[in-house]
Amino acid sequence: MIIIKLWLLFLIIGGITIDMKCGLEIHVQLKTDSKLFCDCSTNYKEAPANTNICPVCLNQPGTKPFPTNEKALKNALTIALMLNCKIDKDITYFMRKHYDYPDLPSGYQRTSVPIGYEGDLNGIKIREIHMEEDPGQFKPDFGIVDFNRSGIPLVEIVTEPDMHSPEEAREFLKELIRVLNYSECARGEGTMRADVNISLEGGNRAEIKNINSIKGAYKSLKFEMIRQKNLIKRGVEVKQETRAFLESQMITVAMRTKEDADDYRFIPDPDLPPIKVQKKQLEEVSETIPEAPHNKVKRFIEEYDIDEESAKTLTSELKLANAYEIVVKSIDPKFAAMWMRDELKRVLTYNKLDFKESEISAENIIELLNLLNDKKITTKVGQRIIEKMPKNKNSPKEIAEELGLIGVVEKDEVLDTAKKTISENEAAVSDYKKGKETSLNFLVGQVMKLTRGKADPGETVKILKELIDN
Amino acid sequence: MNTFEKLQAIKNQDLKATDNLESFLKKIENNNSSINAFLTINKDSARNKAKEIDDKIAKGANVGSLAGLVFGIKANINVEDEIISAASKTLEDYQSSYDATVIKRIKEQDGIIIGMCNMDEFAAGSSTESSYFGATDNPAAPGHIPGGSSGGSAAAIAAEMCDITLGSDTGGSIRNPASHCGVFGFKPTYGAVSRQGLLDLSMSLDQIGPLADDVSGMAVALDTIVGYDKTECTSLNQEFPVFTEVINQNSEKLQDYMKDMKVLCINQFSDVTDDHINNIIDDSVAKIKNMGAEVVDSSFNYIDLCLPTYYLINYVEFFSATRKYDGRKYGYKIEDVCGEEVLRRIEMGSYISQQEFSGKYYKKALQARSLIRNEINKLLSDADLILGPTVPKLPHKIGEKLEPMEMYAYDVLTVIANLAGIPAGSMKAGEYNGIPVGLQLQAKPNGDVKIIKAMAALNH
Numbered sequence: 001m002i003i004i005k006l007w008l009l010f011l012i013i014g015g016i017t018i019d020m021k022c023g024l025e026i027h028v029q030l031k032t033d034s035k036l037f038c039d040c041s042t043n044y045k046e047a048p049a050n051t052n053i054c055p056v057c058l059n060q061p062g063t064k065p066f067p068t069n070e071k072a073l074k075n076a077l078t079i080a081l082m083l084n085c086k087i088d089k090d091i092t093y094f095m096r097k098h099y100d101y102p103d104l105p106s107g108y109q110r111t112s113v114p115i116g117y118e119g120d121l122n123g124i125k126i127r128e129i130h131m132e133e134d135p136g137q138f139k140p141d142f143g144i145v146d147f148n149r150s151g152i153p154l155v156e157i158v159t160e161p162d163m164h165s166p167e168e169a170r171e172f173l174k175e176l177i178r179v180l181n182y183s184e185c186a187r188g189e190g191t192m193r194a195d196v197n198i199s200l201e202g203g204n205r206a207e208i209k210n211i212n213s214i215k216g217a218y219k220s221l222k223f224e225m226i227r228q229k230n231l232i233k234r235g236v237e238v239k240q241e242t243r244a245f246l247e248s249q250m251i252t253v254a255m256r257t258k259e260d261a262d263d264y265r266f267i268p269d270p271d272l273p274p275i276k277v278q279k280k281q282l283e284e285v286s287e288t289i290p291e292a293p294h295n296k297v298k299r300f301i302e303e304y305d306i307d308e309e310s311a312k313t314l315t316s317e318l319k320l321a322n323a324y325e326i327v328v329k330s331i332d333p334k335f336a337a338m339w340m341r342d343e344l345k346r347v348l349t350y351n352k353l354d355f356k357e358s359e360i361s362a363e364n365i366i367e368l369l370n371l372l373n374d375k376k377i378t379t380k381v382g383q384r385i386i387e388k389m390p391k392n393k394n395s396p397k398e399i400a401e402e403l404g405l406i407g408v409v410e411k412d413e414v415l416d417t418a419k420k421t422i423s424e425n426e427a428a429v430s431d432y433k434k435g436k437e438t439s440l441n442f443l444v445g446q447v448m449k450l451t452r453g454k455a456d457p458g459e460t461v462k463i464l465k466e467l468i469d470n
Numbered sequence: 471m472n473t474f475e476k477l478q479a480i481k482n483q484d485l486k487a488t489d490n491l492e493s494f495l496k497k498i499e500n501n502n503s504s505i506n507a508f509l510t511i512n513k514d515s516a517r518n519k520a521k522e523i524d525d526k527i528a529k530g531a532n533v534g535s536l537a538g539l540v541f542g543i544k545a546n547i548n549v550e551d552e553i554i555s556a557a558s559k560t561l562e563d564y565q566s567s568y569d570a571t572v573i574k575r576i577k578e579q580d581g582i583i584i585g586m587c588n589m590d591e592f593a594a595g596s597s598t599e600s601s602y603f604g605a606t607d608n609p610a611a612p613g614h615i616p617g618g619s620s621g622g623s624a625a626a627i628a629a630e631m632c633d634i635t636l637g638s639d640t641g642g643s644i645r646n647p648a649s650h651c652g653v654f655g656f657k658p659t660y661g662a663v664s665r666q667g668l669l670d671l672s673m674s675l676d677q678i679g680p681l682a683d684d685v686s687g688m689a690v691a692l693d694t695i696v697g698y699d700k701t702e703c704t705s706l707n708q709e710f711p712v713f714t715e716v717i718n719q720n721s722e723k724l725q726d727y728m729k730d731m732k733v734l735c736i737n738q739f740s741d742v743t744d745d746h747i748n749n750i751i752d753d754s755v756a757k758i759k760n761m762g763a764e765v766v767d768s769s770f771n772y773i774d775l776c777l778p779t780y781y782l783i784n785y786v787e788f789f790s791a792t793r794k795y796d797g798r799k800y801g802y803k804i805e806d807v808c809g810e811e812v813l814r815r816i817e818m819g820s821y822i823s824q825q826e827f828s829g830k831y832y833k834k835a836l837q838a839r840s841l842i843r844n845e846i847n848k849l850l851s852d853a854d855l856i857l858g859p860t861v862p863k864l865p866h867k868i869g870e871k872l873e874p875m876e877m878y879a880y881d882v883l884t885v886i887a888n889l890a891g892i893p894a895g896s897m898k899a900g901e902y903n904g905i906p907v908g909l910q911l912q913a914k915p916n917g918d919v920k921i922i923k924a925m926a927a928l929n930h
Contacts, residue, residue: 055567055568056701059794060548060566060567060568061548061554061556061561061564061566061669061794061800062546062547062548062554062566062570062666062667062668062669062670063568063666063667064665064666064701064702064703064704065703066700066701066702066703067700067703068703096790098790098793100793100796102798105794105799106793106794107790107792107793107794107796108790108793263824263825264825265789265790265820265823265824265825266825266828267786267787267790267823267832270672270673270674270704270787271673271703271704272703273703273704
């Protein structure tokens with residue numbers, strides 16, 4: 001008896017590793033000026049509640065959808081192709097998915113049959129991609145439903161249950177958002193809504209709804225994994241059910257079980273005849289799609305012989321990646337990668353800008369790197385110049401001249417300055433002699449200050465050491 | 471005075487638009503309380519419009535092609551500011567915020583909209599008895615149903631309360647009451663008239679069309695409402711004939727027109743029809759033979775398939791269309807306040823569209839529909855028209871209790887045109903015991919003009 005109890009205790013405390021499977025359904029708004037089935041504007045966040053509306057997106061009695069927004073279809077096709085999906089060349093049409101909720105003025109949501117399927121992103125398989133219309137926003141706190149959002153086109157991306165940890169799901173989502181940003185066809189994480197399916201070995205699948213961010217997806221999976229693990233360990237059955245994620249508390253709560261799951265009563269929408277995706281249209285889209293970031297990473301590593309970390313950083317933004325490819329036409333790719341990955345990204349992060357917003361051009365970067373290559377400036381000065389480059393109309397050379405930073409200080413001058421520094425900082429010198437290494441750094445800093453950073457730091461250390469030691 | 475002549479008279483100010491309107495308003499005032507053809511009348515806006523037209527003409531300004539004609543509109547077609555109730559308590563307070571495409575076109579052409587016509591609740595019926603606002607009497611056969619669902623639209627014409635009405639036809643809802651009330655009614659080719667603004671019964675079958683008491687009125691109305699609408703996806707993007715040009719010829723030419731026609735009479739249509747109706751249709755057949763038409767007896771083997779196919783599609787699409795009446799935006803939840811036929815269709819639609827029956831009912835119905843469409847098109851491939859009765863039996867007395875299947879049987883000859891998407895019209899062929907009997911003409915898709923021509927010839 002005691003042995004059994006101990007065994008159980010061991011199981012509970014020690015934990016058994018349980019395999020987890022997770023699949024995602026991600027909805028992101030497509031970038032279009034007008035809604036999917038009417039001419040209303042899509043800037044729903046800026047507009048006062050219920051001003052971007054018309055009888056069609058309110059689904060007033062008698063209204064019929066206008067023809068499907070072509071830009072939305074094109075955007076969805078672009079995303080599908082970037083995720084390596086197969087495209088059904090024949091026809092696409094919309095189904096009516098019926099459910100009853102205050103934000104849904106027609107009582108059904110129009111959702112297309114898959115327009116792309118069997119794609120992949122970094123080894124995670126994409127099951128299918130749909131177009132959908134966004135419902136309005138039910139705001140119980142204000143006692144209103146705002147229909148500004150009603151009818152905005154969405155793309156829904158459904159993955160296979162290929163992810164095995166919350167971390168993997170988070171990585172996938174980050175990468176997906178990057179692809180969507182690259183595509184310039186979608187509105188990004190701010191409009192993301194995701195449903196997450198998670199099942200653990202020995203349990204049933206739970207679907208978590210109401211997730212609005214990558215962090216939310218990660219947190220809900222973490223919570224759900226622990227919750228399900230504990231149930232399985234205690235021998236309690238994990239029910240097949242739909243759960244809601246409560247963002248404020250970072251937990252999930254039961255919504256409904258399989259038995260009372262909704263039946264959406266799908267029917268093809270009789271108001272929207274099937275659309276034939278024209279071969280020509282598809283070819284046009286194929287020709288103009290940007291290379292997906294994960295494909296670009298692979299190519300950068302191979303083509304420019306740089307490490308994966310650098311390639312990932314450089315492809316984090318399409319404009320940055322494009323600039324890099326211009327820079328390497330005249331600069332050594334590894335040298336360029338180092339500067340653009342470390343120094344440029346540091347400056348951008350510090351200024352909270354992305355590369356596009358910084359207004360830094362590839363030509364500016366080439367000029368800066370040439371100054372460094374030609375030893376017209378030191379690394380230190382290079383760093384100072386790059387700090388000044390965001391949103392600056394002046395070129396690096398002009399910045400350097402303006403700040404009097406051009407030129408590398410000759411050894412003689414460094415020697416003079418070092419001597420001067422030693423004589424003026426006796427305390428630091430004696431500290432250093434007593435073994436305080438940081439004092440040397442202080443002295444180097446003084447020399448750099450006096451030479452306006454034009455002294456070579458390595459050289460300066462050498463000279464200072466020699467002077468003090470002798 | 472036919473409609474062409476009336477339009478001319480108004481243009482010449484031999485007849486003022488205002489006088490035309492006032493004579494109708496008087497009839498409505500005298501008779502509508504007993505006939506109940508109109509649910510609402512908007513005297514003020516109609517009078518203003520009529521005066522505006524007369525003023526324009528007096529000033530020598532241009533007026534539209536419908537200038538001065540008075541229209542009644544079925545209460546399921548959106549007219550801005552009007553109560554579009556679809557004869558249901560569900561929408562008794564729904565004031566429309568927009569004009570349907572057909573209404574925009576009528577207003578652009580200076581038609582005068584006088585009010586909204588009674589109908590079966592949500593157009594789900596064939597007698598206009600299911601209106602929340604009470605039944606409509608048949609002016610041509612008082613005490614009998616006017617047919618439906620556009621019973622108010624047909625009765626308004628028969629009682630001479632306006633020049634032209636619009637109805638909607640999903641399985642015969644224009645042609646059936648036209649037949650019972652002895653007027654002209656026409657359902658165009660699916661997609662010829664925009665459905666933008668028409669309340670849904672069954673979206674893949676619904677079509678708006680006109681009712682009038684002469685062919686020129688039908689042609690004038692069709693020229694206005696037929697045409698491509700880029701805001702409605704099932705609208706046909708193509709050239710359409712000018713109906714008024716086709717029939718605006720001298721009478722001999724119209725008679726000659728029948729000479730080139732090959733007309734089919736379908737055996738199965740007369741098999742399901744009462745004899746006294748068949749006898750009257752036979753007279754029309756003899757008449758067109760005299761005009762030189764070639765009449766051929768033909769066969770359509772799927773008549774038993776038509777009603778089940780029609781109702782399965784109707785139930786599912788109607789269920790879907792009514793989900794918006796959830797009680798939040800329009801006051802009442804439809805299931806809480808609707809009549810039994812509407813409720814039956816919603817419940818049946820909900821039942822058969824369940825996931826577990828996916829493929830069993832609705833998909834099968836769509837397949838059967840393709841079969842029916844192909845078969846009809848095959849029949850019409852080397853013929854111009856199909857001629858036969860519109861309704862297989864005479865209208866019952868108002869209040870007489872019918873089983874649902876008996877009520878559905880009224881539609882057996884009219885649903886085919888909706889299932890096949892082809893044009894079809896009904897006109898009076900004669901009377902039996904004083905009750906009008908309608909003749910139906912059907913043509914292949916886009917053969918609308920052939921039907922209008924044949925109607926003009928037969929009416930001559």
